[in-house]
Amino acid sequence: MAESITIIDNRTGNSLEIPVVNGGISASEWQKVLPGIWFFDPGFVSTASCESAITYLDGEKGILRYRGYPIEQLAEQSTYLEVAYLLLHGELPTAESFEEWRREITYHTFIHENVRKRFLDGFHYDAHPMGMFVSAVAALSTFYLDAKDIFDPESRHKQIIRLIAKMPTLAAAAHRFSVGMPFVYPDNSLDFTSNFLSMMWKIAEPRFDANPVLARALDILFILHADHEQNCSTTAMRVVGSSHSDPYSAAAAACAALYGPRHGGANEAVIRMLTQIGSIDEVPGFVKAVKEGHGRLQGFGHRVYKSYDPRAKIIKRTADEVFEVTGKNPLLDIALKLEEIALSDEYFVSRRLYPNVDFYSGLIYQAMGFPLEMFPVLFAIPRVSGWLAHWEELLDEEAKIARPRQLYIGPDERDYVPMERRGS
Ligand code: CMC
Numbered sequence: 001m002a003e004s005i006t007i008i009d010n011r012t013g014n015s016l017e018i019p020v021v022n023g024g025i026s027a028s029e030w031q032k033v034l035p036g037i038w039f040f041d042p043g044f045v046s047t048a049s050c051e052s053a054i055t056y057l058d059g060e061k062g063i064l065r066y067r068g069y070p071i072e073q074l075a076e077q078s079t080y081l082e083v084a085y086l087l088l089h090g091e092l093p094t095a096e097s098f099e100e101w102r103r104e105i106t107y108h109t110f111i112h113e114n115v116r117k118r119f120l121d122g123f124h125y126d127a128h129p130m131g132m133f134v135s136a137v138a139a140l141s142t143f144y145l146d147a148k149d150i151f152d153p154e155s156r157h158k159q160i161i162r163l164i165a166k167m168p169t170l171a172a173a174a175h176r177f178s179v180g181m182p183f184v185y186p187d188n189s190l191d192f193t194s195n196f197l198s199m200m201w202k203i204a205e206p207r208f209d210a211n212p213v214l215a216r217a218l219d220i221l222f223i224l225h226a227d228h229e230q231n232c233s234t235t236a237m238r239v240v241g242s243s244h245s246d247p248y249s250a251a252a253a254a255c256a257a258l259y260g261p262r263h264g265g266a267n268e269a270v271i272r273m274l275t276q277i278g279s280i281d282e283v284p285g286f287v288k289a290v291k292e293g294h295g296r297l298q299g300f301g302h303r304v305y306k307s308y309d310p311r312a313k314i315i316k317r318t319a320d321e322v323f324e325v326t327g328k329n330p331l332l333d334i335a336l337k338l339e340e341i342a343l344s345d346e347y348f349v350s351r352r353l354y355p356n357v358d359f360y361s362g363l364i365y366q367a368m369g370f371p372l373e374m375f376p377v378l379f380a381i382p383r384v385s386g387w388l389a390h391w392e393e394l395l396d397e398e399a400k401i402a403r404p405r406q407l408y409i410g411p412d413e414r415d416y417v418p419m420e421r422r423g424s
Contacts, residue, residue: 069086088160106195159246236250
């Protein structure tokens with residue numbers, strides 16, 4: 001028998017049986033017996049905002065799959081570009097379709113000269129690269145007017161290619177500007193991630209060859225960050241996309257959501273926290289302060305994962321490989337001690353707070369030489385493929401415009417009082 005629940009309105013005695021479909025119940029069914037009564041769910045803690053076939057996540061068991069493929073297998077065997085294809089097309093590419101995908105992305109890595117010369121160069125000298133990045137992604141919509149044809153498959157495909165391809169170029173350009181270095185053009189003889197590293201670090205050499213261990217480690221981090229179902233930035237992408245704005249504007253909103261320290265800014269916050277702790281001896285005192293309500297343990301806790309974040313496990317392994325090349329990040333010992341203490345402390349255990357993806361990723365980025373301000377930008381580069389997959393899914397489903405209701409708790413109607421008759 002199909003699963004269902006029955007609700008009874010005790011005010012009227014009316015009842016309604018509602019089927020449970022894919023683990024959820026339709027709120028519009030409830031509305032039939034409860035017109036004018038709204039579901040109160042700040043932060044969408046108990047709300048499924050859509051049906052999605054992209055990413056599966058089980059926070060209790062620590063499972064993450066893209067289109068059914070376990071994240072561990074993708075991180076081990078795939079590349080970011082292949083994963084981006086998978087997220088957007090639903091299937092792994094054949095050799096032929098991957099070659100076409102790679103070629104298209106590679107040939108769209110350049111940005112219009114005016115994006116850099118007139119737009120990026122206009123920022124204040126000490127602008128935060130993520131702030132520049134958010135604005136630059138939004139500005140792209142003014143360069144590609146065809147982006148407004150969101151229901152034209154050819155135009156949609158073109159914008160998707162452009163966005164994925166140009167993210168590393170914009171990211172590196174924002175970094176180079178913020179440190180006063182000249183812009184480096186893409187080198188299309190390099191793979192996606194090595195090309196990004198070249199644009200970041202190249203100085204006078206004719207060709208920048210990234211260390212293959214570091215390039216692979218960054219590619220793994222890109223795979224791990226490519227999607228995470230209905231997180232804050234993806235929700236922003238969907239909400240803005242539901243008004244049928246162009247994908248650059250929607251992606252800029254998603255980038256803005258990612259900027260915050262509770263989301264993509266957390267890896268930057270982790271390094272600041274570890275630096276502030278300073279030494280292993282200070283760790284117990286820091287944990288005590290957190291438990292007393294003075295701040296949070298950055299890189300710990302997750303809305304969905306209530307066990308070890310599977311991405312954090314993979315990152316921890318990757319960190320060891322990176323440190324063999326770069327030398328150990330001196331903050332690693334503090335991080336390990338913090339993890340050890342927190343994982344055996346009743347406060348963290350009872351709240352099921354485990355290290356998340358950001359706890360170790362910042363240590364890798366720092367060891368590779370990325371400045372702290374670039375950390376959220378590094379998160380945004382691959383996450384755009386996830387955002388775009390959700391954006392396409394939303395458009396294909398002909399989803400309604402996002403427009404929640406509220407429970408009004410302000411004053412009742414009252415008459416306007418002229419200023420001279422108001423008290424002090
Ligand atoms: N340190 C200390 N206490 C914490 C932490 C933490 N990092 N996270 C949650 N808590 C406590 C919180 O104080 C609350 O305790 P109590 O029940 O006594 O009031 C309880 O745990 C539940 O917390 P919450 O704020 O209701 O949980 P949430 O699901 O709304 O927040 C979170 C999830 C990720 C925003 C939060 O855990 C956090 O702020 N973590 C630190 C920032 C961070 O690492 N963010 C990266 C998330 S993973 C990457 C991404 O997806 O962007």
